[in-house]
Amino acid sequence: MATKVVSPNIKLMPVTATIEDAHLILGGCDTTELADHFGTPLWVMDYQTIVSAVNAVKSGLAGYPNSQILYAGKAFLCLAMCHVVKKLGLGLDVVSEGELHTALQAGVPTENIYFHGNNKSDRELKLAVENGIKIVVDSFSELSRLNEIASVLGKHAYILVRIIPGIEPDTHDHIKTGHHGSKFGISIDDLDDFVGLAISPWIRLLGLHAHIGSQTHDLEPFLEIVEVLADLVVRVQQTYGTTLELIDVGGGLGIAYTVDDQPLGLQEWAKGMSSAVEAAFKKRLLPMPRLLLEPGRSIVGTAGVTLYTAGDVKPLPEGGCYVALDGGMADNPRPATYNALYTAVIANRMDAPPSDTKTTLVGKYCESGDIIIKDAGISAETGDTIAVFGTGAYNYSMASNYNRTGRPACVLVDDGFAEVILERETCDDLLRQDRVPGWLLKS
Numbered sequence: 001m002a003t004k005v006v007s008p009n010i011k012l013m014p015v016t017a018t019i020e021d022a023h024l025i026l027g028g029c030d031t032t033e034l035a036d037h038f039g040t041p042l043w044v045m046d047y048q049t050i051v052s053a054v055n056a057v058k059s060g061l062a063g064y065p066n067s068q069i070l071y072a073g074k075a076f077l078c079l080a081m082c083h084v085v086k087k088l089g090l091g092l093d094v095v096s097e098g099e100l101h102t103a104l105q106a107g108v109p110t111e112n113i114y115f116h117g118n119n120k121s122d123r124e125l126k127l128a129v130e131n132g133i134k135i136v137v138d139s140f141s142e143l144s145r146l147n148e149i150a151s152v153l154g155k156h157a158y159i160l161v162r163i164i165p166g167i168e169p170d171t172h173d174h175i176k177t178g179h180h181g182s183k184f185g186i187s188i189d190d191l192d193d194f195v196g197l198a199i200s201p202w203i204r205l206l207g208l209h210a211h212i213g214s215q216t217h218d219l220e221p222f223l224e225i226v227e228v229l230a231d232l233v234v235r236v237q238q239t240y241g242t243t244l245e246l247i248d249v250g251g252g253l254g255i256a257y258t259v260d261d262q263p264l265g266l267q268e269w270a271k272g273m274s275s276a277v278e279a280a281f282k283k284r285l286l287p288m289p290r291l292l293l294e295p296g297r298s299i300v301g302t303a304g305v306t307l308y309t310a311g312d313v314k315p316l317p318e319g320g321c322y323v324a325l326d327g328g329m330a331d332n333p334r335p336a337t338y339n340a341l342y343t344a345v346i347a348n349r350m351d352a353p354p355s356d357t358k359t360t361l362v363g364k365y366c367e368s369g370d371i372i373i374k375d376a377g378i379s380a381e382t383g384d385t386i387a388v389f390g391t392g393a394y395n396y397s398m399a400s401n402y403n404r405t406g407r408p409a410c411v412l413v414d415d416g417f418a419e420v421i422l423e424r425e426t427c428d429d430l431l432r433q434d435r436v437p438g439w440l441l442k443s
C-alpha cells in the first residue's frame with residue numbers, strides 16, 4: 001500500500017505532536033521537560049516534520065525527474081540544518097557570506113549551492129566563483145562586477161538571471177518580491193540587453209529565476225511565473241539562438257499559522273508547478289528545462305515551536321489581561337514586522353478549555369509593539385509553559401539581541417531525543433564583540 005504523503009505546511013502543529021497526561025509532546029519529547037531541562041525561551045525543531053515536508057515536495061516532483069529542491073536557507077540555517085539538507089538530498093539557496101560559509105563548513109556539495117540576493121559584495125562574488133557556486137545575478141552592475149572578478153580569477157561564473165515577473169501575490173507588502181518596482185532582479189524588458197552583456201568568455205548563463213514573494217497560499221500566481229519564464233526562454237532563443245536549460249521558480253508557498261490559513265499543500269504545489277512547466281514548454285515547442293524550486297518557510301516553518309514560560313499576568317481595566325512571556329520580539333520579530341498571526345497552547349495543561357478571556361501574549365522587550373498574539377484564546381497562568389506554533393521559519397534567522405538579550409537555544413527533537421543545535425547565547429557571548437577604546441578607561 002502506498003504511504004500517505006503529508007504536507008505539514010497545511011497543519012498548525014508538527015507532524016509528531018501528541019498529548020500525554022495533558023502535556024504537549026513533540027518528536028517524542030515532553031515539552032514541559034524540554035522547558036525545564038533547556039530553559040525558555042526555547043526553539044524546538046521537529047525533525048520528522050522537516051522530513052515530511054521534503055518528502056511531500058519530492059512526491060509532487062516525481063513525474064518531473066529533471067528537477068531539484070533548493071532549500072531556502074534564509075528561513076532557518078545553521079550547521080545542523082545544513083547537515084539535514086545534505087542528508088535529505090536537497091540543494092541550498094544562500095544569500096550571504098555567512099550562509100555560504102555555514103554551508104561550506106557543513107560540507108554541502110558546492111554544485112548544489114546557489115547564491116541569491118541583491119547587492120552581493122565583491123567579496124561574496126569572489127567566494128562564490130572560487131568555490132564554483134552558481135550565482136543568481138540580480139542586476140546589470142552585478143553582472144559587470146562578476147565578469148571582472150571571474151576574469152581576474154580565471155574561472156567561469158555559472159549564472160542565472162533574476163527577473164521581475166510583474167506578479168503580485170496576496171501577501172504582506174514587505175514580503176512581496178515579484179511586482180513591478182521590486183528591488184530584486186531586472187525588468188523583463190531589459191532581459192535581451194542582459195543576455196547580450198552576459199556573452200563573455202567568463203560567464204555561462206544557465207537560465208532564469210523568479211520569486212514572487214512569501215507566504216502565498218494559492219497556486220495561481222505560481223503558475224503565472226511559469227508562463228512568464230517560458231515566454232522569456234522563447235524570446236532569448238529567438239534573439240540569440242540560445243536555449244536556456246534551467247528555470248528556477250523560487251519559493252514562497254505559505255504555511256498555516258492559524259486555523260483561518262488554508263495554504264495549498266506542498267505536494268500539490270510541486271506537482272502543480274512541474275505539470276505547468278511541462279505544459280508551458282511543450283506548448284512552445286521548447287525542450288524540457290531543468291526545474292528548480294526554492295521552498296524555505298514551507299519546509300521548516302511548521303517544524304518549529306517556541307516554548308516560553310508565562311510570567312506576570314496584568315489584568316486590564318477594560319477586561320482581559322496581558323500575559324508576559326520570557327521572550328518576545330527579539331526571538332520572533334514577525335508579529336511586529338508584518339502583523340503576523342500565531343497560535344498558542346498551554347503545553348503543560350493541554351486539557352484546559354479554550355478561554356473567552358481576551359488574553360494577549362506580550363513579550364518582555366521595551367516596545368509596546370512587542371505582542372506575540374492578541375486574543376490568544378487561552379487562559380495562561382504564571383509558570384505555564386506556552387507553546388507557539390509555526391516558528392521554524394524566519395524566527396531564529398531574523399532574531400536579534402534587542403535589549404541586550406541572548407538568543408534562545410534551539411533543540412532538534414526526534415524519536416524521544418532532544419539535541420541542542422544552537423546554544424543559548426549568554427551575557428558573556430554578548431560581551432565577546434565589545435571593545436572599549438583605551439582613552440575611556442583612563443580616569
Ligand SMILES: Cc1ncc(COP(=O)(O)O)c(C=O)c1O
Nearest residue numbers: 072211214251252294295296297
Ligand atoms: C529568492 C528567494 N527564494 C526563495 C525564498 C524562500 O521563500 P519562502 O521561505 O517563502 O519559501 C525567498 C524568500 O524571500 C527568496 O527571496
